[in-house]
Amino acid sequence: MTQSVQEQTGLGNYFVANYPPFAYWKPEHVPAARAALAQPPEPGTPLGLYLHIPFCRKRCKFCYFRVYTDKNARDVETYLDALAREVEFYSQQPVVGGRSLQFVYFGGGTPSYLSVAQLRGLVSRLKSAFSWADAAEVTFECEPGTLQRPKLEALKELGITRLSLGIENFNDKILEANGRAHLSAEIFRAYAWAQEIGFPQINIDLIAGMVGESWDNWREVVRRTIELSPDSVTIYQMELPFNTVFSRELRTLGPEEPRPFPIADWPTKRAWVDYAFDQLGQAGYTLSSAYTLVKDPRRGRFVYRDSLWHGADMFGTGVASFGHIRGVHVQNVDTWEEYLTRIQRGEFPFGRALPVQSRQRLIREMILQLKTGAIDVGYFQEKFEENVLALFENAFRELADLGLLRRHNGRIELTRQGLLQVDRLLPNFFEPDFRGPRYT
Numbered sequence: 001m002t003q004s005v006q007e008q009t010g011l012g013n014y015f016v017a018n019y020p021p022f023a024y025w026k027p028e029h030v031p032a033a034r035a036a037l038a039q040p041p042e043p044g045t046p047l048g049l050y051l052h053i054p055f056c057r058k059r060c061k062f063c064y065f066r067v068y069t070d071k072n073a074r075d076v077e078t079y080l081d082a083l084a085r086e087v088e089f090y091s092q093q094p095v096v097g098g099r100s101l102q103f104v105y106f107g108g109g110t111p112s113y114l115s116v117a118q119l120r121g122l123v124s125r126l127k128s129a130f131s132w133a134d135a136a137e138v139t140f141e142c143e144p145g146t147l148q149r150p151k152l153e154a155l156k157e158l159g160i161t162r163l164s165l166g167i168e169n170f171n172d173k174i175l176e177a178n179g180r181a182h183l184s185a186e187i188f189r190a191y192a193w194a195q196e197i198g199f200p201q202i203n204i205d206l207i208a209g210m211v212g213e214s215w216d217n218w219r220e221v222v223r224r225t226i227e228l229s230p231d232s233v234t235i236y237q238m239e240l241p242f243n244t245v246f247s248r249e250l251r252t253l254g255p256e257e258p259r260p261f262p263i264a265d266w267p268t269k270r271a272w273v274d275y276a277f278d279q280l281g282q283a284g285y286t287l288s289s290a291y292t293l294v295k296d297p298r299r300g301r302f303v304y305r306d307s308l309w310h311g312a313d314m315f316g317t318g319v320a321s322f323g324h325i326r327g328v329h330v331q332n333v334d335t336w337e338e339y340l341t342r343i344q345r346g347e348f349p350f351g352r353a354l355p356v357q358s359r360q361r362l363i364r365e366m367i368l369q370l371k372t373g374a375i376d377v378g379y380f381q382e383k384f385e386e387n388v389l390a391l392f393e394n395a396f397r398e399l400a401d402l403g404l405l406r407r408h409n410g411r412i413e414l415t416r417q418g419l420l421q422v423d424r425l426l427p428n429f430f431e432p433d434f435r436g437p438r439y440t
Helices: 027-037 073-091 116-129 149-157 172-177 184-197 215-228 245-251 266-282 303-308 336-344 358-370 377-384 393-401 416-420 422-429
Strands: 047-053 103-108 137-142 162-168 201-208 232-237 292-294 313-317 322-325 328-332 350-355 374-376 405-408 411-414
Touching (some): 027 322, 027 328, 027 350, 047 073, 047 303, 073 116, 073 336, 103 303, 149 184, 162 184, 184 201, 201 215, 201 266, 215 266, 232 266, 266 292, 358 374, 358 377, 358 422, 374 377, 393 405, 411 416, 416 422
Parallel strands (some): 047 103, 047 313, 137 162, 201 232
Antiparallel strands (some): 232 292, 313 322, 322 328, 328 350, 405 411
16 A cells, blocks of 8 residues: 555654754743753752763764764864863752762763773763762763773773663664664674673664665564663664755655655554564563663663653753753754854853743653653642643544553553654644744
């Protein structure tokens, strides 16, 4: 059966990461972010730290993050100094209020691009600014080809508790076609080292629907994943945000020109993820969210995710990084030069922000928690004094009629089909003023 245009993988963001959408975060709201720093923390609100390490060996053709492949060693040192200084700025703000970090997340780019000496120097300064001795989770993203055993040993020694390997696929032709820097041999070598060293949690990332993917290959990807037996598996569905290499190639095509590379449609990607969920479930894994399965739910925690989805504060540091400070969304400036200039002047490098009202905070937490497959109605009644069943009655009813969710014992639960396409359902809960324009 021919799929509708809406079910083809078109240009634009699919994944919903926050609310209100980023398009509404504006430079004129930056003073609100600065003012939030001067306030004491809201009682009971956890605090986390995100560090953007924007360096990569290659830029993946589907990547939409702010990353650099052309920086030399001196550039890297300059950036790491600025990043540490930004963290030091935050440590002196009243909004910290004596809180220790609940979680730390090294994201990218490619944090494992850094040398052992660079990592030791950066972490030493970070720990001088903020203790993470009591942090429930310290996550570090890795590209397999950048790992050597001594680097992994150093990461364990520095306190990394959750290693996240960006594997994406095991097929070398598919990895090359999508611009990945690593190949399969590097995956297996790095994974074996990580297991031997004994990180508390090893996660592997996969992408369903990379260019060149097929049913036969996807079955092999799932088989090899089960064979590796990681502590957790994260599976994203391929999307084509506007600023990727693939998207730029597609924008040059005429209306009747065929695509130069195959991109699976959304029903196919959902079917691939559904298959992975079934196979991993049979292997003993438990669904943790629309993207994540864990081998042992008692150990396979995602503190970074769950804290943010329940309203935690997070200092987002580094170029173009996103954060949330006492009810204000904020993003740093998104150019290398401006970021370094602001830090050198002793300023927070905020580029745009948005104060979030109580109703918007409720919607943000509700739609993000829906990604776990269920929400507890009582949680929102207690925290926001709102009955979400009544507030979103029409949206819940429409999705229930489509077989995408059900109500059960004070909970809203997504069906498997609802979970597989949760991101396309979430705009149903957006306020009217925040629907329509590009999400970014």
